[in-house]
Amino acid sequence: MTADTALAVDAVPSPDLELAKQTSALTVQEAIPEAGDETKSSRTPPHRSHDPQYNMKRSDPFMFGSRYLDEGDNVFEFNAWDHVETDDAYKEYSEQQFAMQRASPVSDFEKNKFNSDPARFWNLFYKNNTANFFKNRKWLQQEFPVLHTVTAEEAGPRVVLEVGAGAGNTAFPILAHNKNPKLRLHACDFSKKAVEVMRSHAEYNTEFMQADVWDVASEVLPPGVEENTVDVVLMVFIFSALSPLQWEQAVKNIHRVLKPGGEVCFRDYGRGDLAQVRFKKGRYLEENFYIRGDGTRVYFFEKDELARIWSGVFDEETSTNGAKDGISEPTPNTPQQPSAVIAKSPLFDIEELGVDRRMLVNRAKKLKMYRCWMQGRFRKK
Template sequence: MDGSWSEGVPAAVGGKRQQFGSRFLSDPARVFHHNAWDNVKWSEEQAAAAERKVQENSTQRVCQEKQVDYEINAHKYWNDFYKIHENGFFKDRHWLFTEFPELAPSQNQKDLLSENKRSEVPECRSEDGPGLTTEQHGCSSDSLGGHKTQLPPVEENVTQTLSHLEICADEFPGASATYRILEVGCGVGNTVFPILQTNNDPRLFVYCCDFSSTAVELVQTNSAYDPSRCFAFVHDLCDEEKSYPVPGNSLDVIILIFVLSAIVPDKMQKAINRLSKLLKPGGVMLLRDYGRYDMAQLRFKKGQCLSENFYVRGDGTRVYFFTQDELDTLFTTAGLEKVQNLVDRRLQVNRGKQLTMYRVWIQCKYRKPVLSNTS
């Protein structure tokens, strides 16, 4: 993927980062004056052409034998990806604080802390847990590197301690914290580390997991990794038997950034259902992912389609392209209430090469209802 295309980062104007949907192209002659334009309207011809392109690249499907391989060996393909790119492929997501203020210190966070009865964790129980998969993006990296520290191998350090573990209120990582964030599909930490660096609240604890043990090891060996404030672990979003290292109703925020699209569509609902159980009443699930007819979908060739709107890349990693309605159904079926569900059609600009490409992302925020009889 071309490393010059970003993952949908809002442009900064006068040093202040703008929210998505705030920069409009009113004069086509000025298209190369900025790196991106928001909410670009598609003509009927453009929309029809995109639909034809998807129909064309979907006519030839990957054979069943290969589809089984991509599912069974998904962890291998993601491990290989991170072994090749390490932390040199991704860019730190500081834009998340503009879009999702729940991640940064603010009055909103204080209000949510109070509303959620933050110090309470329900009865001793174990929660089934999905794991992590990260979505790759075409962007250059702000280095996350740092001096390596010696840690036990990821598989021994994390997997053994979580295997068949009954999680009780007073014996899980971050049990004393009053504000807890989980990122599913953390990759090499491009969301986690900006959160830890921006939010110094001692009451905060961040969990992060990924399907790739290589990615988790890169997080754990980063100089910014602080075990007193963060717990990184390997987890498969689709594994119905494996528990998360936290009790149900214990998280304030769950983050899914270009992650859900990497798993088999048939497994998405159960994965979201399990995550929903981890949220406190009033807690929120935040998502940003690929939308239908994004340029990445239009670029696929015949023979890369696994099922409708679901594809495999050349490196064996997979990606799905959503509609707003599909995501709304996933979240509401899991018992969550819509706060935000928007589509961002962006015109991405490579000013150096004088190229333009159309991106489509969907951004969602769904809240777990606050029930008066919830303890």
């Protein structure tokens, strides 16, 4: 994944848009090399050169990027590096941050307020950030080639369901690349304000697209969508906005609407991402689950955790059975090892699931910033 792609991904509407500008408190300082310590080789591999023609986006969704940081490299030569594991200093700092977060959780009163009506806070967010919507997210087709397939002129009748926080940011780019006269795109968001913004957009075309309010963790299906009718479900930075108590119902709903063999395209935050590490006191709801300053919620996932969830395996503590309105019961402020509840039959095959790690650098201030995203494709059995 190129630097441009990574920045585009992070530009999906989210309260973390200005994250990279607010990192001085938690980034790790790198020593500046002595003059003459590193020399430029005349045989620099193309992908490591500054030539823009070698910094092209590519179509394989699980290569993620090709700029590797090798021993002896000047870490500040480029703005970003791919597949960089966090160093020991950052790991130590992260664990200190997590311990501080657990020790100062959100109060039970505040927890109930944020969990009882999460759509309220997303409505306020979209009201204040309308100008940031609906840019051309070219990375979608590059990361999820199935979107090329369904939008091709000869594809025939296809139904795509985009479920999201700010669904239009992915729905409109799909339409921008669409050549299929028989494509039907449903864009659903649990924020009424987000849907209003979508419907008022100049490119909103009811011939191809329908935007509606829908809570993916509710007990009803999206308006105009029936069971076993959807070819592709796109979920980009939406699952992290749900309470763990809502995951099971959300996965079941997605399973219901997809055709047999239908595909979920998924991208979201990974544990240890800069956005998680930077949280201060009074933001911790549960392990890996936080409240942002604007009242919206965000969860940070582990790879194995996502594989269990989309296979139909849920933790007893996070099962929706008996839970109402997504309200999470208070939990101890230390991590636990919950037992698992296995679905009667697996729901999805995990086609691909990867961890996309990138290290962004501030070359002027000599700072390193670690990002971590999860990306996968899940196919309905």
